[in-house]
Amino acid sequence: MTKEKKLSITIDNRTVEVRPHLTILEAARTHNIYIPSLCAMEHLPSYGACRLCVVEVDGLRGFPTSCTTPVEDGMVIRTDTGEIRTLRQEVLKLLLSEHPASCLFCTEQDECKDYQGTIRKAGVITGCRYCPNDTRCELQQVTERIGLTETSYPVYYRNFPVEKNDPFYDRDYNLCILCGRCVRVCNSVRLNGTLSFKQRGKITTVGPAFDRTHLEAGCEFCGACVTVCPTGALSTKTSKWYGKPDKEVATTCVYCPVGCTLKLQVRKSEVLDVLPDYNSALDHGFICVKGRFAVPEYVHSSFRIPVPQRITPLGYNDISWDEAIAEAAERLAGVKPDSFLMMVSPQLTNEDLFVAQQFARQIIGSDQIGSPLLYDLGADTGPFVNLVSQSSAFDVIDDAEAVLAIGFDSTYDYAPIGIGTKKAAQRGAVLVTINSCDTNLDMLSEMAFTCGTEKWSALVGLLTGASAQGAAPLFPTWKKDIAGIQGIFKKSTRKVIIAGPGLLAAPQRTEIIEKLLKVKEKGGWDIIVAHPYSNLKGMLAMGAFHGIKTGAIINENGQAEGVKGDLSKFDLTKGCTVIYAVGVSDLDSLPDCDYLIYQNALPSESQRRPDLLLPAALFTESSGTVINGEGRILPVNKAVEPYRSAKPDWWILNAIGERIKKGVMKYAQVQSVQKEIAKTIKGFPGVKKRLEFSRIDVKMKTPKGAPKMRKQGQFNYRGIPLEAVVKGMKAIEERIELISGSNRGAI
Amino acid sequence: MPKKIDAILTQYGRKQDELIPVLQGVQKEYGYISPDSVSMISRYLRISENQIFGVSSFYAQFRFTEPGRHSIKVCLGTACHVQGGATLLDMLERGLAVECGETTPDKRFDLERVACLGCCALSPVVQMDQDIYSRMTVNKLTELLKIYE
Numbered sequence: 001m002t003k004e005k006k007l008s009i010t011i012d013n014r015t016v017e018v019r020p021h022l023t024i025l026e027a028a029r030t031h032n033i034y035i036p037s038l039c040a041m042e043h044l045p046s047y048g049a050c051r052l053c054v055v056e057v058d059g060l061r062g063f064p065t066s067c068t069t070p071v072e073d074g075m076v077i078r079t080d081t082g083e084i085r086t087l088r089q090e091v092l093k094l095l096l097s098e099h100p101a102s103c104l105f106c107t108e109q110d111e112c113k114d115y116q117g118t119i120r121k122a123g124v125i126t127g128c129r130y131c132p133n134d135t136r137c138e139l140q141q142v143t144e145r146i147g148l149t150e151t152s153y154p155v156y157y158r159n160f161p162v163e164k165n166d167p168f169y170d171r172d173y174n175l176c177i178l179c180g181r182c183v184r185v186c187n188s189v190r191l192n193g194t195l196s197f198k199q200r201g202k203i204t205t206v207g208p209a210f211d212r213t214h215l216e217a218g219c220e221f222c223g224a225c226v227t228v229c230p231t232g233a234l235s236t237k238t239s240k241w242y243g244k245p246d247k248e249v250a251t252t253c254v255y256c257p258v259g260c261t262l263k264l265q266v267r268k269s270e271v272l273d274v275l276p277d278y279n280s281a282l283d284h285g286f287i288c289v290k291g292r293f294a295v296p297e298y299v300h301s302s303f304r305i306p307v308p309q310r311i312t313p314l315g316y317n318d319i320s321w322d323e324a325i326a327e328a329a330e331r332l333a334g335v336k337p338d339s340f341l342m343m344v345s346p347q348l349t350n351e352d353l354f355v356a357q358q359f360a361r362q363i364i365g366s367d368q369i370g371s372p373l374l375y376d377l378g379a380d381t382g383p384f385v386n387l388v389s390q391s392s393a394f395d396v397i398d399d400a401e402a403v404l405a406i407g408f409d410s411t412y413d414y415a416p417i418g419i420g421t422k423k424a425a426q427r428g429a430v431l432v433t434i435n436s437c438d439t440n441l442d443m444l445s446e447m448a449f450t451c452g453t454e455k456w457s458a459l460v461g462l463l464t465g466a467s468a469q470g471a472a473p474l475f476p477t478w479k480k481d482i483a484g485i486q487g488i489f490k491k492s493t494r495k496v497i498i499a500g501p502g503l504l505a506a507p508q509r510t511e512i513i514e515k516l517l518k519v520k521e522k523g524g525w526d527i528i529v530a531h532p533y534s535n536l537k538g539m540l541a542m543g544a545f546h547g548i549k550t551g552a553i554i555n556e557n558g559q560a561e562g563v564k565g566d567l568s569k570f571d572l573t574k575g576c577t578v579i580y581a582v583g584v585s586d587l588d589s590l591p592d593c594d595y596l597i598y599q600n601a602l603p604s605e606s607q608r609r610p611d612l613l614l615p616a617a618l619f620t621e622s623s624g625t626v627i628n629g630e631g632r633i634l635p636v637n638k639a640v641e642p643y644r645s646a647k648p649d650w651w652i653l654n655a656i657g658e659r660i661k662k663g664v665m666k667y668a669q670v671q672s673v674q675k676e677i678a679k680t681i682k683g684f685p686g687v688k689k690r691l692e693f694s695r696i697d698v699k700m701k702t703p704k705g706a707p708k709m710r711k712q713g714q715f716n717y718r719g720i721p722l723e724a725v726v727k728g729m730k731a732i733e734e735r736i737e738l739i740s741g742s743n744r745g746a747i
Numbered sequence: 748m749p750k751k752i753d754a755i756l757t758q759y760g761r762k763q764d765e766l767i768p769v770l771q772g773v774q775k776e777y778g779y780i781s782p783d784s785v786s787m788i789s790r791y792l793r794i795s796e797n798q799i800f801g802v803s804s805f806y807a808q809f810r811f812t813e814p815g816r817h818s819i820k821v822c823l824g825t826a827c828h829v830q831g832g833a834t835l836l837d838m839l840e841r842g843l844a845v846e847c848g849e850t851t852p853d854k855r856f857d858l859e860r861v862a863c864l865g866c867c868a869l870s871p872v873v874q875m876d877q878d879i880y881s882r883m884t885v886n887k888l889t890e891l892l893k894i895y896e
Contacts, residue, residue: 193795200805209800210782210811217797444793 009075024066035079036142038230039179040067045188049180051091055079088146097153104143138230166214167728168293169226169236173205176233182225191422194219215735220411223292239273249639253291254534254619259628260287264639271296288415297726303602305615306644329659331595337366339576344371344544345583345718346533349624351673352649353544362664363657369546375589382698383513389693392526393630401492402430407502409439414530430488437740447481453506466515499529538627546570551680555694565698585719602720615646622648623670631691756791770803778814815850815857817895824863826870838885
């Protein structure tokens with residue numbers, strides 16, 4: 001590509017070179033020339049609403065807004081003349097005639113920043129979260145820069161009721177300046193279309209159609225609007241009064257296999273809020289409700305297990321770590337390998353999973369490593385993990401010509417995949433959806449097949465051409481549509497199948513998975529799997545899986561040899577001496593045992609009582625890595641100290657293991673675990689490339705006693721439903737239930 | 748019997764630019780834009796329901812409630828306003844127990860305000876369906892409502 005010619009422009013008597021296709025405002029910002037603005041923002045389309053960024057340009061009539069005027073070669077621009085200053089002050093005065101402004105002109109403002117003497121009064125009067133304690137109010141900054149100290153217009157208070165009935169954030173449109181940032185981010189960036197300007201003139205507000213609540217209108221609660229709001233009109237329920245964070249820690253979200261970057265807002269030992277990272281190459285800042293709002297309440301839940309506890313029929317006894325480790329070691333020493341069961345959650349970090357499998361294999365000498373996956377999927381575990389290991393990078397959607405989404409809805413999770421799909425559809429790719437209820441992709445789809453899960457297999461076979469045997473008569477009304485889509489799919493070369501979590505609720509899930517793998521093998525199709533087991537690829541790579549050794553599945557040289565596992569002898573019902581559950585909370589489904597160790601951050605909701613409680617640190621409190629659905633190794637970074645005496649999972653396993661058998665583990669810090677992993681997986685954890693996974697062929701009978709379809713909450717982390725600890729998630733779960741009936745409830 | 752909404756929609760292309768003509772078409776047929784029709788338009792034009800509402804609520808020509816059998820339009824232009832048009836509107840809102848822009852539960856009247864009907868010399872005026880009534884008072888209006896069933 002030839003280098004584009006730079007343009008030479010003069011801003012405030014400085015001649016500078018800028019890239020073409022910039023607006024004057026963007027050009028000025030790249031050269032550190034300040035032009036006030038409240039509506040323009042990076043990543044958002046230009047709008048020209050606030051009129052504060054007016055400038056003078058030689059040869060242009062009047063005062064153009066710099067955010068909507070593109071630069072031209074030889075332009076002479078003045079950004080700070082007396083006339084412009086007066087004009088901006090006047091514009092700001094008009095803007096403030098509809099915005100409570102007492103805090104902006106308050107004489108005690110400076111002292112308030114230090115002593116917060118007036119802070120409560122300001123909050124009560126204006127209802128605003130900001131004034132003046134967290135200095136994030138852009139209106140405040142702009143007023144200061146423009147130098148306005150009083151206003152000559154009477155303030156017209158619009159008296160809209162404050163909207164508090166939706167989860168996660170409140171809205172006070174009396175504080176809104178109608179800059180349109182939220183509307184643009186919702187429509188142009190998130191492609192969601194929940195927000196729009198309603199009515200006109202002085203009664204204009206922002207919101208969804210027909211007085212619906214945001215929840216009813218299909219809001220994703222991604223919080224993008226709250227992030228971009230320059231005033232206090234939109235505010236997070238939980239963190240609005242917390243003030244300013246000390247530091248920001250970038251980490252990876254562990255709630256699903258996408259692995260979005262989260263910017264944790266930290267003060268002392270507390271995560272106050274979470275913001276998206278718009279510069280992240282993986283997710284582009286498209287985090288979902290779970291990453292945006294469900295982290296602080298989970299990690300700082302008041303139900304956290306504070307200290308190790310021994311549970312006897314008499315009650316709970318707090319014990320020290322020393323006692324707890326000694327007791328666990330004593331119980332575990334000499335346990336027969338086949339009467340030990342290690343249960344691990346696929347939501348742990350790689351380091352935790354590695355140490356857990358090493359503990360089982362090298363300390364106890366047992367290969368009995370299970371996970372909740374086996375209970376959820378039973379005999380279908382094998383085909384499912386094979387499908388996951390064959391999945392492609394997420395960016396295959398970016399240049400796909402056709403997308404087939406099966407059981408996939410990205411309203412409340414997998415947002416980057418969902419937005420990628422919507423973008424593809426808007427660019428002209430053919431989108432086809434199969435689901436048992438309406439999904440958020442249907443609006444943009446060429447055809448939305450809404451039918452019961454029992455028909456999915458036949459439909460998938462027909463559409464992809466995997467097998468059409470006897471399927472056609474099942475869909476008499478869709479004969480034409482199916483033929484049309486078959487034709488389109490046949491013609492296109494770059495095609496993507498998105499297998500959503502709904503697939504796992506279909507009765508013939510194995511049949512569907514087999515069809516998907518078959519068409520992938522034929523070529524032309526890529527597969528993306530959106531499933532709830534966040535670090536499943538990490539679990540397979542680390543070998544925390546019965547019959548699969550560490551690193552065995554990583555396909556370094558592209559020889560697709562395949563890994564063979566055998567779970568047919570793995571009996572999940574047989575009584576054990578000791579069960580060690582790490583991050584697994586459904587204790588009722590576990591087999592009988594003499595001694596149950598429960599290692600997690602929150603107490604289990606099961607009826608069954610464990611014998612020993614070990615408090616584990618969460619992903620905000622310990623470092624490590626995860627492998628996302630694409631096979632990329634992503635860092636999880638420690639942001640705060642662990643809660644009370646909680647410890648990272650690998651630390652606890654290491655301590656107990658050391659006590660039983662000296663010299664096997666000896667890990668002092670997480671880096672030493674990573675070094676050990678690097679012995680089998682080369683370059684770990686510094687590998688920048690996607691890890692290639694080989695095919696997995698796991699022989700499997702339905703594990704005995706594994707319930708076929710276990711009903712679970714939709715969103716879990718370490719076995720605990722998010723709605724149990726995060727208040728707003730309850731409303732979201734109810735909404736999902738309402739839309740999908742029982743279809744989405746399973747798994 | 749109104750045409751099925753599908754029949755109206757298929758007269759237009761599936762382009763976002765067609766939104767206003769589509770809305771006009773729907774309103775012409777049904778007399779108003781219902782949530783159901785918004786949902787159908789949304790699927791057809793691939794614009795979210797909320798965006799459609801945003802556009803249509805901007806224009807005074809679209810209404811979202813079913814019109815009544817008779818429409819009352821109270822003029823609140825300058826002349827009518829000076830002559831007490833607002834009092835007439837206030838009386839109607841209280842008497843019919845509806846707000847401006849709404850329809851009575853028995854679907855007998857719908858109430859609207861207009862900016863000027865172009866007969867300021869006769870102010871204050873009220874328009875009932877197609878007829879203009881001049882120099883209205885509260886008493887005259889009360890009697891007038893009885894005529895329209």
